[in-house]
Amino acid sequence: MPTLDQQTNLTNAIDAIRAAEKVLKQQIDAANDPATSTNLTNEFNKIDSLLSQLLQAQNLADDASFTNATAALQSHANTLKTDEAKIKRIVGDVKIAAEVISYITQALAFIAKL
């Protein structure tokens, strides 16, 4: 079972990922061509799969399962670090891209503390 600190970090990571998703969704809603929408949706899905793992970890009761889940989370989180350049390219707007990256960075920081 996660400790109180771990649970707090999980919750904060979830909230940060949701914040990134909301900004990306606004971009998808505004997109007017299939290629842009596809790229943005794929990025959204990548972030969302991290959210799914966080939700799984949140519900785990035994320590061994939680330790395994944490390791998998941190490994997955590392793959998102390389997405910064891609996000800047597909989002287009520099400010909005920076906002998304900021939320993802926050989430990764919370995951690193698990």
Added chain:
Amino acid sequence: MYPLIKFDERGIKVKTVLFLIATVFLLSGCAGMGGFTQMQDTVAKFDQGVHSASTAQMSLFHQVQAAECNRNFYKLAFDFAQGEKVPLDLMAPCTNTELTDAQFEIRQKLLATITLYADALQTLASGTDDTNLSANSKNLVTNIQNLAKQQGFTAVTPSNTAALNTAVVAITNLILNHVRYKEIREAASAVQPELTTVVAELKAENLNDVKGLASKKETFANECKTAILSARDSKHVASFLEIVEAHNNLQSIFPSPQNADQMNKALDALVAANQSLAKAKNGGAIPEISDLISQVQRAVALANSSK
């Protein structure tokens, strides 16, 4: 008061007095019976409301599991539609990982703690000789109590886990020993804090589940939007029908976060209804119990609109 021992010309008056006395006793007996029947009716409504709330909550848990399964399939389908080499099995079984079947069963037992408590109250109110639990109910309550004694219920906030399990032990103790309570308000009052603890946990789980539900709905919406853009390019105005279909699918496949909000209101109403029973001397129309039924009806209506 007329003396009762004189007969003859007072015979009729004697009979009248006796009739009056008998009538007074009969009426007071009827009033007593009416009060007893009112409490039975009130507790029956409470029991009905609790069971309905439990059913609505289970429905929401099922929707959470179904949303994860749908989400996983649609993501695969979206990747496949883009030409990625992914194994698309239209009949692939789903294994839930966010709310697993084992976790689902534990939540089910938490709900059973509340419904069995409501049932115990109802048997107390019935006033019949048979106030014992059925063998099945007794087994279930004992099973739940043993799980709680082993700290088998995990709270969303880890520091609340011990209190949650203690609350379940206390409620199940009352269920197993409910016959020693003489009045409904005594029993209801005895578990009010523990009932509040259990309901708080169910509410916290709903709030957590909502975050997952919201993201899954948005993910599907994004994929639909992308597909619609492509359809518009190739089919032009004919793509309108696909837009309508996507909109309808979105509403029916993924439950709204509103469902969880309403469920939590119903749970709050359940706690308030028990609190009102803890204070009630007689039965009758208790607003908190009417509110419980009303809130649950709304939760059920929302859940059904998502099917």
